[in-house]
Amino acid sequence: MTETATGLQEKKSDKELYSYQQGAINKIFEKFDTAADNYHLLYQLPTGGGKTVIFSEMVRQYLKNHKRKVLVLTHRVELCNQTSTMLTNFGVPNKVVNSKANLDDQDQYICFVAMVETLNNRLNDGKLDISDIGLVIIDEAHYNSFTKLFKFFENAFVLGVTATPLSSSKELPMKDNYDDLITGESIQSLIENEFLARAEVFQYDMGLTSLEVGSNGDYTVKSSEDLYTSPAMLDKTLQAYLKHSKGKKALIFNNGINTSIQIYYTFKAAGLPVMHLDNTATKKQRKQILKWFKETPDAILSSVSILTTGFDEPTIDTIILNRATKSLTLYYQMIGRGSRILNNKSSFKVIDLGNNYHRFGPWGADLDWQMIFKSPNFYMERLQNDEDIESNFRHEMPEEIRVQFEKSEEVYFDIKEVYIDATYKGESSKVVLERSIEQHGKICIENSEDVYDALGLAKLLDEDIDYRIQSYAKCISRSTFNFLKWLKDDYKLKLNSYLRQNFDEVFEEINGFPPED
Template sequence: MINLRDYQTKIVADCRQAFREGDRKVVVQLATGGGKTVLGSFMVHGAAQQRALTCWWLVHRRELISQASKTFYDMGIPHGIIAGGHASDPLARVQVGSIQTIARRLDKMPPPDMIVFDETHHIGAAQWSEIFARFPQAYVLGLTATPWRLDGRGLGQWYARMVQGPTVAELIERGSLSPYRLFAPSAPDMRAVQTQAGDYKQRALAEIMDKPSITGDAVQHYRQLCPGKRAVAFAVSIEHSRHIAAEFNAAGIRAEHVDGTMDIAARDAAVARFVAGDTLILSNAELFGEGFDVPAIEAAILLRPTKSLSLYLQQVGRALRPAPGKAQAVILDHAGNSLTHGLPDDEREWTLDDREKQRRAAESAAPVRQCAKCFRVYRPAPKCPGCGFAAPVAVREIEKRDGELVEVDASAVKEHRKAEERACKSLADWQRLGAARGYKPGWALKQFQIREQYRSRRKAA
C-alpha cells in the first residue's frame, strides 16, 4: 500500500467532496511529477473496493498503460488490461484501457461507474469525446498537469469543477520536485514556419532545427554543463532524433534513438539500457512528452520548438523528478521554448474557461532577457542578476548568438514581478499587466482594489 503525501490527501478529499455535491465530472491539475497516477489510483481503489464500482482507467499511450498497471500492482489493486497485445480479465472490477481499444469495444462492454481520463487535456479528440459522452451518469476524474488545449477551448466543456494541487515552485520547495538550472540560447528564427493545429508544421520545423548552426552544439553543451548525466533529448522528427543520437555517439557519448514505429521489445530494451545507465542520451520524437517516468533523468535537451505550453512543461518535467544523489536537474533549451513560455516554476493561472485570442497571444510573449554585457538570460529586472549591468530603458532585442547557451536565473523572477506590480498606478496598468501574464480580467480589479485600500489606510494614518 502506498501512502499519500499531504497535498495528495487534500486533493482526494476535495474531489470526493465535489462528487458528493453533485459535480460528477472533476479534473485534477497537478504538475508533472506531483503524483497524479498515485492519487488517482487511490480513488479508484476506494471506489472499487469500498463501493463495488466498475472503474476504467483510460490512457492514449502504451507507456501510460504500463505506468498505471505498475502503480496498481504496487498498491495491491486487482485489475485487467484492455489493449492490444494484452490478455484481458473481463471479471476485474478495475480495467486499465487504451482509449483506442475501448472506443472500438464500447458496444461489447458493461458500462463503467467511474472513468479516469489520464492526460485529459486531450479530451477534445474524437475517441475521447465519444467515450465521455457515452456514459453521462458515470463519475469522471480527469488528470492533467496542463488543463489547456492549443485551440483555446477550456476543459469546462467537459468538466464541472477543477481541483488544483501545489504549484511547481511549491513542489520544488518541499522537495517533491527537483531544483533545476536552465540554459537557453537566443530563440531560432521561426517567422517562416507556418502552424498547423495550433503548433509549428513538422516538416518546416525540421528543416530549421536539424542544423547545428541553429540548434547550437548539443554535444558541446552537454559536455560543458552536465557531462556523464542521463539526458532525454526531444527532437522534431524521427530523422532529426537519429541525427542527434549519431552526433553524441560520434563524440564517444553513448546514445540511442527511439520512436513509436520501432519494435516494442527493441524500444523497451533501449529504455532499460538508459535506466541502467548503459546509455546516457535517449533521443526521441513525440514519444516521451507524456508517460515516461524515470526519476534518474538528470537533464532534458530541448531541440523541438513548440507553441504548446503543455508540451514544453511536459518535456521539462521529465527531468524534475527527485532521485537519490540528484542535487538538481539541468535543462538545455536549444529550441528557445523558455524564451516563449517562461520558466518551469513560473506562477500560472489555470482555468476551465476558454481563452481569448489576446490571452493566447500573451502566452507567446518572451518573458526573459539576455544581458547586453555578460549575455546572462534572466527575467526582466532593473539589473542583470549575473553582473549587475543596468539595461537602458529602451532594451534592445536579444542578440542572436548561435550555439551559445546561457543560464536562465530564476532568482530574479520574484524581484521582477514585484517591480512590475509596484509600477502599476491605475486600473489600466493592472489590466495590461494581467493580460501580459495571461490572467483573468478579475485579477487586475482585485489587485487594484487591494492597493487602493492600502493607500487609503496609509493616507488616513
C-alpha cells in the same frame, strides 16, 4: 494478497500517501458526494506529484464504498500497463481492455483499464458492458481524443487528471467538457518540500522566425527540421551539451525523426555515448534502448516526443529542448522528465534551444491554472510571438571570438536603439549602419598591431554582422533574402574599406601613438 468481500485485495505496498495527496482525495470525494451523477471534474497536479497514486487510492476507496464499477482511460499502451500495475499494487484487481483482450470474463471484474481507441472500438461493437460504470478516470485529460467517449458515460462521475489543464485546440477548450477544476500542489511547493528537483535553466537566444505553424497550432516538423538539422544548429546543440553537461546523463527532445537521427550522428562523431529512439522502434528495441539509458551513467538519448509521458527515469541529469513548441503542456511534460528526485539529486539542468523559456516563463512559475482553465484563449493570446521575443534579444559574441577582442571593454552595438535615436533626430536610416561599421572598425583596430591584423579580425565578425543586418532590416521593415544578402556583402566591403582608410588615425587616437611601420 487476501481478498475482501468487495473483491478488493490487500495492498501489496503499505506505502502511506503524502498529506497533499490525501488532501486531494478528500477534496475530490467531497465534490463527488455533492455533485450530480454525471458531473465532470478536472484535477491538476504537476508531473512527478503522483497523479497515478492519487487516483489508484481513489479507485480503491470508491469500490470499497460503492456498488458500481470503475473505468480508467489512458492514451498510450505504456500508461495503460503502468496504471494497471499501480491499481494492482493498491489491491484493485483490474482487467486491461486492449485489442487482444478476451472479454468473456468481464463480469468478474469491477475495474477496467483501457486505451481510448481500443475502448471506442469495443463500445461501438457492443463487446463491453459499461452499464454499471459509476466512476470514469481519465489520465492525461488534456488530450482531445477522450472527448468522443463522453457520450457513453452520461450517468457516470468523470474525473480528468492532468498536469496542465489547457487543451492544445482553441476549438476544444477543457471548460467545455469539465464543470470545475481542482488544483493541487504547485511545482514550487513540491520542490521546497523535496518531492521534485529544481530546474537550472540555460537559455540560448534563438532565431526562429523561419519556423511555420501547422494546423495543430504548433511548429511544423518540416520547418523545424530545416532549422535544427543545419550544420550550425547541430554544432550548437553539441557545444551546449559539452559546456553545461559533459559526462552527464541527458535526454534530448527533437521535433522530427530526421533531426533526432542527425543529432545522434553528431554526438556519436564526437565520441559520446548516444542512442536514438522514435515511435518506429519495436517494443524489443525500445526496451533495450531504455535499459541501456538507465544503466549507462553518461548516456545521451535523442528522442522524438515518444518519452514526454509515461516515462520516468530519475537518473536523468539534463533535459535538452532541441526544439521550439507553442504547447505549454508539452513544455511542462518535457522538462518534467528530469524532475524526479533520487538520492542526493536535488536539481537538474535544462538546456533550452527553442526560446521556450522566453515564451512560457520558468518551469514552475506561479501560473493561475483556474484562469487558464476558464479563459484559455486569453492566456494564449498574451504569449509573445517569435518576432516580439527576438526583438528583445541582446546578441552576445561567442566566447571563442570574444577573447580575440579582449582589449575592448564593450563589443555590443544596439542597432534598434541607434535607429530610434536617428529617426527621432530626422537622420537617414543609413547612418545606423555607418555607425555600426565605425564601431566594428574601432574594436578591430583596438585589438590589432597593424591593418592586416584588423582585417583578419573583421573576418571573425560574420555572425555579429548577420545579427546587426537582421536587426536593421526589421527596423526598416525589409527582409527579403536578396536584400539581406546585398546588405551584408556591402557591409563587409565598407568595413574593410573603413579599416584601410582609418587604421592609423584610430590606432593613434586609441593608443596615443602611431603604429609602427
